Amino acid sequence: MELPMTTRRGDSRIEAAIQAATEGYHRGRTLHNRATMALQRKRRDYEVGAVSEATFDRILDSYRSDAVFVHVGLRDISRAFDHDPYEFLLGRLDERFESILNPGFTPAFRSIDGGIYHKQYSVPKFGAFSRLFLNDCEYRTDDPTNSILVRGPYRFDDCRHDDTWAPGGCFEKLDRENVQYLNVGTDWLRSSHIHYLESRLSVPYIETVEYEGVIYREDGTYEPITHRSHEYTMRMTWNRAKIRKDLERAGVLDSYDLNGLQVFAFRARDIRKVLTPKILADPYYLVT
Template identity: 25%
Template sequence: MTLQQKVKMESSHENAGISKKLMDAILPLIKDEEIIIIHSALSKLGFEKSSNYLKGLMDFLEQLIEMNKTVLLPSFTFSFPKRKKYHYLDPSETGKLADFAQEYLNFERTKNPMFSFVLEGPRKKRFLATRTNSGYGDKTAVSELASKDVAVVMLGAGWDSCTVIHSVEERQNVPYRIYTNWNYPVDFGNGLENHNFQAFVRDRNYNTELNFKRIREVLIKEKKLRQSRLNHITLEAANGQVISELASQMIKEDPYYFVSFN
């Protein structure tokens, strides 16, 4: 079912204007061969909250898909270990864009109770086939973002949202994180079943705070940061493999590079 069938929103010049502005801003940030992961903060993009804004956003995503782009949106559920259960229809805890895309554009959701993505496009099977029992270990969707054919786009969000760095932390076995395991009921669409899940979480013996925004300094220094303008803000992006390699280098030099101590 199309967005037009699901919601009664009449097309308008405002809708078209919003989707065009978004498209004009994102195209300079991505290369033709790249899959796109979008970390968003919709309230910061300079558009008034309205049905026109929602329609413009959905038109924008549809246009990317029509261009044969594969688009991923984070739909993380950090509360999984606290709630001790997960259902594939649980709302995203990392912004509404993923929920809108799932509801109106039929984006599929990867099977992960904590670090899922909603996605659409010709290369979605690659991510739908990733591990379901780990947060960001090897062969998870998060680790796949470290590939050379992925563009990590900050659509209003800051670089602290750059989840792919978590996979680097795990690969480098940083000292301020430890492995923890849970076994809770999970429903990926076929009913509740107990599901083993492992995450590389911050060690409570270390009073640290995530500081992924430091990757931006490195990207600027290495001339790898891509930028464009949208309304009053600057949008930024970088290649996933480049981010991963630079983050790995920084952690080798300083294992605590991506955290601050309180």
């Protein structure tokens, strides 16, 4: 006796059940990773002590280039050196790089009532270094959610600024030119370039969203804008320990522990080439 064919409605129910189970599985993986990373942060097993300035200078000297994109933790720098941490690091970077780049991210623009982005006065949300650097930078991109602050001649005038992670955008330029990144004093590996990878590879836990608002320029002019960027569709945390280990194993990440002061060095395109096949094989690779 032949079994009856499954109806299309039955097929759709099965597919929906499989999809729900798959999503539940991946959410469980990301939740486990969030808990693990939170526990590791609480168990930070090192303290920062005094660091030789000569040793630190030698490390910076080995990465001299036209431009550097920095992520900075001033608290640990203040513990390592007997100087004002911001002035100390900025001076060291000025001596070695023509241009210094730093994230000037302002997520407040994502307001449902419409955002306001002032290129001169909108204060970066993440990190004391960025908030101080706003007064010392000479250029800021027009991106109202993920702007880049620049001290020096490096420019993004040939890039689109209306879609943060799009082809032809500012972060694609960083990738194309394989810009040098440095983390100084960050407890974990940090890179805004990973957001670029998530968006370009269309990982399943982000979506592209449009925001309406107003941009105020340095000369006092303003205009309404529509901007596209990303939002996460689930609570997640990058598995920075795994990412660091895989990048080190591939030879594209240099890591230093200077009496507790962490320094990481890598280049934008180099990490993309290593991480892309891993993300394609497992779209949840970064967050599990």
